Amino acid sequence: MSVDDLIKEGDDVLLYLDLKRSYILKIDAKQQRFHTHKGFIDLSELRGKHYGERIDSSTSFSFYVLKPTIYDYVLRFARHTQILYLKDMSILISHTGIGPGKRVVEAGTGSGALTAMLAYFVRPEGVVYSYEVRQEFLEKATKNLERVHLANYVNFINRDVTEGIEQKEADSVILDLATPWLVIPHAHQALRGGGTFASFSPTIDQVMKSVEALKNEGFVKIETLECIVRRINVEPGKTRPETLMIGHTGYLTFARKVDKEGPTPSQMEKL
Ligand SMILES: C[S@@+](CC[C@H](N)C(=O)[O-])C[C@H]1O[C@@H](n2cnc3c(N)ncnc32)[C@H](O)[C@@H]1O
Structure with missing residues (x-):
């Protein structure tokens, strides 16, 4: 994995659940949690992950961390x-x-x-x-x-x-x-x-x-x-x-x- 794939402060990430449900959020030290209707994501767990990795919500739904495209x-x-x-x-x-x-x-x-x-x-x-x-x-x-x-x-x-x-x-x-x-x-x-x-x-x-x-x-x-x-x-x-x-x-x-x-x-x- 390259250093470019490492998620860091200020990055935008796409949290992908399925084709109908995905969210773009900015990695910001001031924000601890990101709430979805499938539980919340602990943002401190996101820092240091690589794009393409999985993160589970508080209610054990799996989201994938992707780099958003212009689309x-x-x-x-x-x-x-x-x-x-x-x-x-x-x-x-x-x-x-x-x-x-x-x-x-x-x-x-x-x-x-x-x-x-x-x-x-x-x-x-x-x-x-x-x-x-x-x-x-x-x-x-x-x-x-x-x-x-x-x-x-x-x-x-x-x-x-x-x-x-x-x-x-x-x-x-x-x-x-x-x-x-x-x-x-x-x-x-x-x-x-x-x-x-x-x-x-x-x-x-x-x-x-x-x-x-x-x-x-x-x-x-x-x-x-x-x-x-x-x-x-x-x-x-x-x-x-x-x-x-x-x-x-x-x-x-x-x-x-x-x-x-x-x-x-x-x-x-x-x-
Ligand atoms: C359908 S919208 C364009 C949407 C845009 N392509 C997008 O993807 O977001 C048409 C726009 O053209 C503007 N417009 C209409 N006639 C114009 C004119 N004569 N000169 C400049 N803008 C005009 C309207 O105010 C409107 O904001």
């Missing part, structure tokens, strides 16, 4: 808006090529769930510029980001993004708001040549308006998809998808910025 943190964010589902964030990140060092413009910030995921991936050299029209949402989102030590990678901007994007040569522009088509001309100006665009919308009407705007504005490789995830119950003789699932969240529309030009030579011939 665990984002699921527990305080929410004052609908947040983007992790299934949609995952495909968004890979499709747009967001990674270390990238400069990403995002709107709106909402609860900051997507902002946190973007910040996590652009670290340590990259930056997320996150626009939000409502100051009170921005403040709450900032707290969520601070809690997971990701606020330093985000530049929060309290502004209506339909009025313009001040950044230039951005690698990606990502939208999760009600009227993305109004932002698409600004996204075109903000992106570098070939930069990636993504927009999340719950309804088909929003998608149609956005795709039309993308075609008019100088984007190619325009693609809309829906990500549907089913959890599978795995038990001998009973392995099958769960009966209940998240049926619909929204559609993801992707595109790449190119130069806005007049008609191509072949289009001219048809005129």
